[in-house]
Structures are given as structure tokens and as C-alpha cells.
Amino acid sequence: xxxxxxxxxxxxxxxxxxxxxxxxxxxxxxxxxxxxxxxxxxxxxxxxxxxxxxxxxxxxxxxxxxxxxxxxxxxxxxxxxxxxxxxxxxxxxxxxxxxxxxxxxxxxxxxxxxxxxxxxxxxxxxxxxxxxxxxxxxxxxxxxxxxxxxxxxxxxxxxxxxxxxxxxxxxxxxxxxxxxxxxxxxxxxxxxxxxxxxxxxxxxxxxxxxxxxxxxxxxxxxxxxxxxxxxxxxxxxxxxxxxxxxxxxxxxxxxxxxxxxxxxxxxxxxxxxxxxxxxxxxxxxxxxxxxxxxxxxxxxxxxxxxxxxxxxxxxxxxxxxxxxxxxxxxxxxxxxxxxxxxxxxxxxxxxxxxxxxxxxxxxxxxxxxxxxxxxxxxxxxxxxxxxxxxxxxxxxxxxxxxxxxxxxxxxxxxxxxxxxxxxx
Amino acid sequence: xxxxxxxxxxxxxxxxxxxxxxxxxxxxxxxxxxxxxxxxxxxxxxxxxxxxxxxxxxxxxxxxxxxxxxxxxxxxxxxxxxxxxxxxxxxxxxxxxxxxxxxxxxxxxxxxxxxxxxxxxxxxxxxxxxxxxxxxxxxxxxxxxxxxxxxxxxxxxxxxxxxxxxxxxxxxxxxxxxxxxxxxxxxxxxxxxxxxxxxxxxxxxxxxxxxxxxxxxxxxxxxxxxxxxxxxxxxxxxxxxxxxxxxxxxxxxxxxxxxxxxxxxxxxxxxxxxxxxxxxxxxxxxxxxxxxxxxxxxxxxxxxxxxxxxxxxxxxxxxxxxxxxxxxxxxxxxxxxxxxxxxxxxxxxxxxxxxxxxxxxxxxxxxxxxxxxxxxxxxxxxxxxxxxxxxxxxxxxxxxxxxxxxxxxxxxxxxxxxxxxxxx
Numbered sequence: 001x002x003x004x005x006x007x008x009x010x011x012x013x014x015x016x017x018x019x020x021x022x023x024x025x026x027x028x029x030x031x032x033x034x035x036x037x038x039x040x041x042x043x044x045x046x047x048x049x050x051x052x053x054x055x056x057x058x059x060x061x062x063x064x065x066x067x068x069x070x071x072x073x074x075x076x077x078x079x080x081x082x083x084x085x086x087x088x089x090x091x092x093x094x095x096x097x098x099x100x101x102x103x104x105x106x107x108x109x110x111x112x113x114x115x116x117x118x119x120x121x122x123x124x125x126x127x128x129x130x131x132x133x134x135x136x137x138x139x140x141x142x143x144x145x146x147x148x149x150x151x152x153x154x155x156x157x158x159x160x161x162x163x164x165x166x167x168x169x170x171x172x173x174x175x176x177x178x179x180x181x182x183x184x185x186x187x188x189x190x191x192x193x194x195x196x197x198x199x200x201x202x203x204x205x206x207x208x209x210x211x212x213x214x215x216x217x218x219x220x221x222x223x224x225x226x227x228x229x230x231x232x233x234x235x236x237x238x239x240x241x242x243x244x245x246x247x248x249x250x251x252x253x254x255x256x257x258x259x260x261x262x263x264x265x266x267x268x269x270x271x272x273x274x275x276x277x278x279x280x281x282x283x284x285x286x287x288x289x290x291x292x293x294x295x296x297x298x299x300x301x302x303x304x305x306x307x308x309x310x311x312x313x314x315x316x317x318x319x320x321x322x323x324x325x326x327x328x329x330x331x332x333x334x335x336x337x338x339x340x341x342x343x344x345x346x347x348x349x350x351x352x353x354x355x356x357x358x359x360x361x362x363x364x365x366x367x368x369x370x371x372x373x374x375x376x377x378x379x380x381x382x383x384x385x386x387x388x389x390x391x392x393x394x395x396x397x398x399x400x401x402x403x404x405x406x407x408x409x410x411x412x413x414x415x416x417x418x419x420x421x422x423x424x
Numbered sequence: 425x426x427x428x429x430x431x432x433x434x435x436x437x438x439x440x441x442x443x444x445x446x447x448x449x450x451x452x453x454x455x456x457x458x459x460x461x462x463x464x465x466x467x468x469x470x471x472x473x474x475x476x477x478x479x480x481x482x483x484x485x486x487x488x489x490x491x492x493x494x495x496x497x498x499x500x501x502x503x504x505x506x507x508x509x510x511x512x513x514x515x516x517x518x519x520x521x522x523x524x525x526x527x528x529x530x531x532x533x534x535x536x537x538x539x540x541x542x543x544x545x546x547x548x549x550x551x552x553x554x555x556x557x558x559x560x561x562x563x564x565x566x567x568x569x570x571x572x573x574x575x576x577x578x579x580x581x582x583x584x585x586x587x588x589x590x591x592x593x594x595x596x597x598x599x600x601x602x603x604x605x606x607x608x609x610x611x612x613x614x615x616x617x618x619x620x621x622x623x624x625x626x627x628x629x630x631x632x633x634x635x636x637x638x639x640x641x642x643x644x645x646x647x648x649x650x651x652x653x654x655x656x657x658x659x660x661x662x663x664x665x666x667x668x669x670x671x672x673x674x675x676x677x678x679x680x681x682x683x684x685x686x687x688x689x690x691x692x693x694x695x696x697x698x699x700x701x702x703x704x705x706x707x708x709x710x711x712x713x714x715x716x717x718x719x720x721x722x723x724x725x726x727x728x729x730x731x732x733x734x735x736x737x738x739x740x741x742x743x744x745x746x747x748x749x750x751x752x753x754x755x756x757x758x759x760x761x762x763x764x765x766x767x768x769x770x771x772x773x774x775x776x777x778x779x780x781x782x783x784x785x786x787x788x789x790x791x792x793x794x795x796x797x798x799x800x801x802x803x804x805x806x807x808x809x810x811x812x813x814x815x816x817x818x819x820x821x822x823x824x825x826x827x828x829x830x831x832x833x834x835x836x837x838x839x840x841x842x843x844x845x846x847x848x
Contacts, residue, residue, distance in 0.1 A: 036493070038492055038493050039492065041484075041489060041492075044480075044489065044491045044492060045480055047491075048479065048480035051476070051478055051479055051480065051715070052475070052476040052479070054475055055472060055475055055476070056468075056469055056472035056475065060465075065465055065468065066685075067468045067471075067683045067684070067685070067686065068462055068463065068465075068468060068683075068684050068685065069460070069462050069679075069684040069685055070685070097521055097522065097713075098521065098709075098712065098713045099709045099710065099711075101708070101709055101710060102708055102709040105707065105708040105709070106708070109533050109537060112536075112537050112548070113533060113536050113537065113548060113572065114571075122548075124536070124537060124546075124548045124549075125548075140707075140710075143707055144707055144708075147538075147704075147707050148537065255493075259491045259492075259715060260491070260492050260493040260710070261490075261491070261492065261493055261494070261710065261711045261712070261713060261714050261715070262491065262713045262714065262715040262716065280571075283529065283564075283567050283568055283571050284525070284526055284529040284530070284568075285522075285523045285525055285526040285529070286523065286525060286564075286684070286685065287523075287685045288522065288685070289521075289522045289685060289686045289713065289716065290685050290686065291475070291683060291685070291686040292686065292713065292716070
């Protein structure tokens with residue numbers, strides 16, 4: 001059945017039918033949550049060996065005692081592990097605390113107060129600062145900009161990454177555009193990995209603003225669901241080749257490798273940028289949690305150890321993603337009122353509905369006991385211009401819950417679409 | 425022998441004698457460090473039980489899993505423990521990450537970018553922002569102000585705290601004075617605890633600037649050396665009594681209770697201020713390291729548990745402080761070229777020399793293999809107007825090393841003083 005080709009009478013009939021289904025679901029009084037990209041308890045338990053992996057003696061390394069003050073850029077063992085993971089040099093990385101969001105926020109706060117490079121005006125002193133925001137994107141990126149009064153400009157995502165024609169045009173023309181947010185691998189929420197060409201075009205940008213930076217949130221760098229993962233070209237290396245060494249700020253964390261909230265986060269950038277940031281951070285703190293850094297090194301040992309962990313994570317997550325995608329396929333492959341992504345990794349499935357149906361669907365789901373991310377959350381200022389995008393986060397509920405939740409979602413999508421088509 | 429009463433001939437004789445002693449020490453090629461307020465390895469090892477005190481199951485509390493995202497203001501158990509310690513209510517505290525310096529820095533950065541209270545101008549938009557700095561004080565406080573371009577005004581410390589006549593006068597007259605740094609208990613470096621009257625006068629300040637705040641770094645709140653510790657009046661409560669609820673930002677951490685760098689830090693303030701800060705922090709991070717918060721709760725259990733730990737810390741630290749104070753007493757009680765504090769707690773002994781002798785003494789100590797905090801470090805901009813204050817940090821070296829180091833220090837003080845008295 002293809003709603004968009006039905007006449008009014010058939011639509012009304014279908015509406016009655018779906019409405020009944022919805023009411024029945026509502027009566028069940030379920031409480032399911034597909035709203036946030038949180039790992040499940042089962043995933044988190046994979047790291048519990050880490051909780052007792054070190055003792056006091058382990059913390060002493062040569063003249064350093066990691067239990068004491070100091071070492072603002074991270075313990076050498078952690079720098080090695082994460083430099084290997086991020087494919088960068090030892091002097092191109094700082095291993096920080098528990099949150100890459102925190103690093104991003106702090107990076108922007110420093111830009112506001114001190115400026116990007118010591119030679120340019122602090123953004124807080126400028127009349128206007130703008131950021132490009134590929135959409136749909138990550139709500140917490142947008143929230144930082146909104147709080148800082150940074151004007152956000154939507155740029156469409158394509159299957160190969162942001163629309164680079166638009167990106168190149170805008171950054172070369174407008175000096176007030178100071179940055180762009182990217183989640184380059186398994187993007188939030190589309191699950192798109194930027195193509196080699198897209199990364200190279202990023203590396204070769206010629207921004208009008210000399211203090212323009214690419215905020216490259218590589219949150220899902222090793223978060224593959226399948227044995228044939230997407231691959232992402234190394235932006236740092238490409239920037240060097242293009243003579244644009246200082247252009248990228250790259251962020252990552254183990255929040256979805258080990259523990260969300262008790263992981264380790266890193267910033268990667270040019271040697272110059274890292275030296276400046278290290279100096280700035282040394283006013284902010286005497287050092288991050290080095291014991292937790294060591295805990296991660298002892299538990300994972302090396303990149304191979306991380307990849308083994310990620311395969312275990314994938315084994316838990318994959319069935320949930322497949323339930324979502326297969327159910328959507330079953331319900332909507334012919335009835336073209338929804339389009340969705342089939343990501344090879346990351347934490348989300350992104351669904352586009354008929355224009356104007358996202359908010360209503362989220363509301364209907366809530367009534368039926370399924371919590372979704374707010375419609376609009378994937379756009380700056382919470383405004384989805386077409387009110388059609390919904391982000392589904394399949395990881396946190398159990399597989400059984402996920403099955404139930406996505407069935408309800410499909411019913412709600414149908415109901416919202418029918419309401420729209422019938423102008424109800 | 426009292427140098428200041430000797431004639432030139434006797435001074436020259438003494439100079440030759442002390443110079444010989446100095447040269448002999450220099451030849452020993454020692455390497456001792458009294459420069460930073462770091463706990464010793466023995467102190468740090470007191471907390472090693474914490475490294476394996478929790479397992480995965482411990483992290484699940486009701487519907488919360490502390491291994492997962494969320495809870496930006498700290499887990500309830502940690503809020504309880506630290507609210508008890510700080511003697512505040514549950515909604516007057518945020519339990520954060522590993523560093524109180526980090527919280528202070530972030531608090532100032534937010535003041536720069538957003539303003540203090542939503543109704544006043546962001547400090548970064550003002551022509552001039554000034555802070556009062558009781559001197560001598562903590563170099564890292566001063567460094568934050570310096571980096572932010574906040575002008576620092578020295579206020580003398582007295583045996584009962586900062587010179588409150590001056591503080592009251594300045595803050596009531598000058599609207600550009602937005603804050604004051606205080607280490608109210610066992611102050612860094614003097615070891616002075618503010619008197620009840622001083623605290624009450626702080627609580628009753630009537631600043632010209634409505635966005636004036638007291639930055640109350642209670643770094644040594646339970647860091648007593650003796651069974652008869654100093655007591656500090658509760659600023660938060662006094663401010664409430666005075667109708668000045670929003671005036672104080674209070675900071676503390678377990679850096680010198682558990683692990684420096686892997687402890688837990690808190691900010692305490694009025695309910696209003698805490699609500700605003702919590703909202704602001706929720707843009708910066710999804711949450712601090714809750715597992716580490718739980719680790720502290722499980723290890724210490726309650727305030728009593730913290731006090732037991734602090735007694736063990738004191739037993740290790742006390743002999744070192746006594747070596748310092750007793751040696752100074754022996755060398756300088758009659759020869760009045762040095763004055764020093766005898767703290768009941770904290771991490772430092774503060775020594776005042778003859779004017780103009782601090783830098784030279786630090787240099788001589790370095791030549792003889794003893795590293796001291798830079799002269800001037802205890803003053804804004806690193807400038808000690810009388811070049812006389814030296815901060816001694818007795819905790820990190822072993823007792824034996826401390827004995828050697830303080831002997832060398834005394835010789836260097838004498839040599840520098842003799843050089844000065846002889847105009848060499």
C-alpha cells in the first residue's frame with residue numbers, strides 16, 4: 001500500500017484501521033526509550049574488568065607517579081595508544097579527561113576569550129561569528145553555538161558528506177564564518193561517512209577567515225557494526241599535504257568504547273595548535289585523571305585491544321540496528337512515507353518522513369509510551385525547516401524492547417502521515 | 425649572632441665562613457625539591473585501596489547506572505558526602521571532575537563570556553575588570569587572572585586574614601572590582617586561617633559591583649596537622665544571614681585527601697548560583713566521572729572516614745613541617761634575618777627574608793641543588809614588591825631529604841642576607 005497514491009476514501013479507511021492499532025498500543029502503557037545514543041548495560045559491562053585492572057604500583061613509571069600532580073597532556077602510554085588510534089604523532093595529541101564534548105566546549109570558550117591563534121581577534125569581541133552546521137547533525141554541537149551566540153548556517157548533508165560546493169563557497173566568501181561542525185564517520189544521525197573526496201576538499205579549504213577551524217568530532221571512529229566498515233580518510237594528514245596544517249581540531253573519546261562519563265577523551269591537531277592548547281590548558285588544570293588514562297591503557301593494551309572490544313560492542317548492537325532497519329524496510333519499502341539510512345556503524349538510524357510529520361510522530365510515540373529524541377533536535381535552534389527528520393537510537397533498550405518500540409514507531413509514522421494526507 | 429647588628433668586619437668574616445659552607449654543599453651535587461605542594465608517595469599510597477573498591481554491580485543504583493551517561497551535578501551519594509563535608513545543602517553543591525582549579529577557571533571563563541548572573545554584562549565586554557588578591561597567595565589563582573586580562577590588586581594578609589578595612593573600602597568604591605581570591609583555611613602560603621570576624625566581614629560586604637563574587641578556595645578544609653586544628657566559620661551560612669546569599673563561590677577537592685589529579689572536586693554556592701551553573705555546565709558536558717565519585721564514596725563512606733584518612737596524612741606530613749619550623753627556629757630565632765609561619769595545617773611554610781633577598785636565595789638554593797618555588801610566585805604577575813617571600817613546600821621530599829634541604833636553605837638565606845648587608 002502506497003499512501004501517497006490512495007484516494008481519500010481508502011485513506012480514511014486506512015486511517016481508521018491505524019488509529020485502532022495505535023489506541024490498542026497506547027493501552028498497553030509501555031515505557032520505552034529510543035531517545036539518546038547511550039550504550040546498553042550489556043555493552044557497558046564489557047569494560048568492568050577495567051575497574052580493578054591497576055594497583056598503586058602500576059601507577060609508578062620511572063620518575064613519574066601517575067597518582068600525583070602533573071603531566072597536563074596525558075601520560076606517555078595513553079598518548080601512544082590514542083595517537084596510534086587516531087593515526088597522528090605524539091606531539092599532535094592531548095589526552096584529556098572524560099568528555100570530548102567538554103574539550104569542544106572549552107576549545108570554543110578559548111576562541112571566544114583568547115582568539116584562535118594569538119594573532120586574531122577573540123571571537124567574543126567580534127560583532128558576528130558564524131558556524132556552518134551540516135544538517136541533520138548533533139544537537140549538543142548546536143547547543144554550544146547557540147549558548148555562545150554563534151550564528152548557525154545549515155548546510156545539507158549528502159551521501160558523501162556535507163554539500164562541499166556550498167561549504168567551499170560560503171567559507172571563501174564570508175570572513176565571519178569561523179568554523180564547521182562535522183561528525184565525519186557514521187555521522188550523527190545519518191550514519192554517513194565522508195568520502196575521500198569530501199575529506200580532501202575539507203583539507204583544501206581556503207577560508208576567508210584565517211581563524212577558521214574544522215571541528216571534526218570523530219566520535220564513532222572505531223564504532224563499526226560490520227566486518228566491512230566504512231573507512232575515513234585522515235583529515236590531519238590531508239591538511240598537511242594541502243599546507244593547511246592548523247585547520248582541523250579533531251576530537252574523539254572512549255565514551256562508547258569503555259564507559260560513557262568515565263572514559264578518556266582526546267584532541268588531535270597540528271603541532272602548533274596542540275602546543276598552544278597545552279599551554280592554555282595548563283592555566284586551567286594541573287592535569288587530567290592520569291589513573292583513569294592508565295586504566296584504559298592497561299585494559300586495552302593497544303589499538304588491537306580496542307578493536308576486539310568494538311567487535312563485542314557490535315555483536316550486541318547489530319541485532320538492534322537490524323530490527324530497526326528491517327522493520328522500516330518491511331513497513332515502508334513500498335509505502336514511501338519514510339526514508340531511512342542503513343548505517344555501517346555509529347549510534348543512530350535517521351528517518352525522514354513526509355514534510356511536517358516529525359513533531360507529530362514524536363508526540364504520538366510519546367502517547368504510546370515510546371520516547372524519541374525531540375523532533376528538530378538534529379537541527380540548529382531545534383528547527384527542522386521541513387519538520388521531517390527523526391533520530392532513532394537503537395542501542396539502549398533491549399532487543400525485545402527495541403522490537404516493540406520500532407513497531408510502535410511505524411504505527412505512529414503511518415498515523416501522522418495519514419493525518420497529514422487527510423488534512424486532519 | 426644577629427647579622428643586622430654586626431659591624432662590617434664581623435659581617436665579612438661571617439660571609440667567608442658561610443660562603444665556604446655553601447661551596448661545600450654545592451659540591452655534594454644534591455637534587456632536592458621543595459617547590460610544589462605535592463603529597464609524598466607515602467601519602468598517596470594511603471588511597472590505593474580505592475583502586476579496586478568497586479565493581480560493575482556497585483555502579484547500579486535504582487534506575488541509575490553510574491557507568492553510563494548523565495547526572496551532571498554528581499551522583500546522590502557523592503553529593504551527600506561532600507555536602508556533609510562542606511556543611512551545605514544538597515542543592516548548594518555540584519560534584520564535578522578531578523580538579524577544583526578547573527572549576528575555578530571555568531567559573532571565570534563563564535563570567536567572561538556570559539556574565540555572572542544573567543543580568544550583568546559579561547566581563548569580557550567590560551573595559552576593565554579587577555580582582556583583589558590577598559598576598560602572598562596562590563600562584564595559580566593569579567595566573568588565571570593574568571591570562572584573562574583581569575587586573576590584580578594586592579591586599580596585605582594579616583594574622584586574621586586579608587586586611588578587611590582595605591577589602592571593604594575597595595569593593596565598596598570600585599565597581600570594576602569583581603572578585604577576590606581567598607584560601608581561607610591554612611592559606612597558601614602563610615597557613616593563616618581567617619578569623620570568625622574576617623569571615624563575617626566577608627559575608628557582609630557591600631560591593632559596588634552587583635556581580636562581585638568571593639572566590640573561596642577551601643583547598644585545605646580538613647588538612648590539619650594537629651589534633652587541635654584551626655576552625656573556619658562557614659561563609660555560605662554567614663552570607664545567608666547577611667542577605668548576601670549569592671556572594672560566595674566555594675571550591676574544594678580531594679586532591680590532597682585521595683589522589684592529586686584523580687580526586688573529586690566540588691563547587692558550593694547559593695541555590696540560585698548552583699542552579700545557574702548546573703544549567704551552564706550541561707552545555708559543556710553530559711556528566712563528570714561518576715565512577716570515580718562512587719569510588720570515593722565507597723572508600724571513605726562518610727566525613728568520619730575522610731577525617732581518619734586526614735589523620736594518617738598528618739602523621740606523615742607533621743615531622744616534615746616540624747623539621748622545617750624547628751630548623752628555622754634554631755637558625756633564625758636570634759638572627760632576625762627571617763620570619764616564618766608555624767601553620768597548624770595546609771601545605772606550606774611561608775618565609776619572609778630581608779627585603780631584596782628572596783630571588784637571590786632561590787638562585788643560591790638552585791645552585792646548591794635545592795629547588796624552591798620561584799621567588800615572586802606568591803604575588804600577582806610574579807612580582808613580590810619587597811622581594812622577600814619564599815614558599816616552602818615540605819610534603820613531597822622524604823623526611824631525610826627535607827632535613828638536608830632546609831639546612832641548605834638556611835645557609836643560602838644567610839649568604840643572601842650577608843651579600844645584601846655587605847652590598848656585594
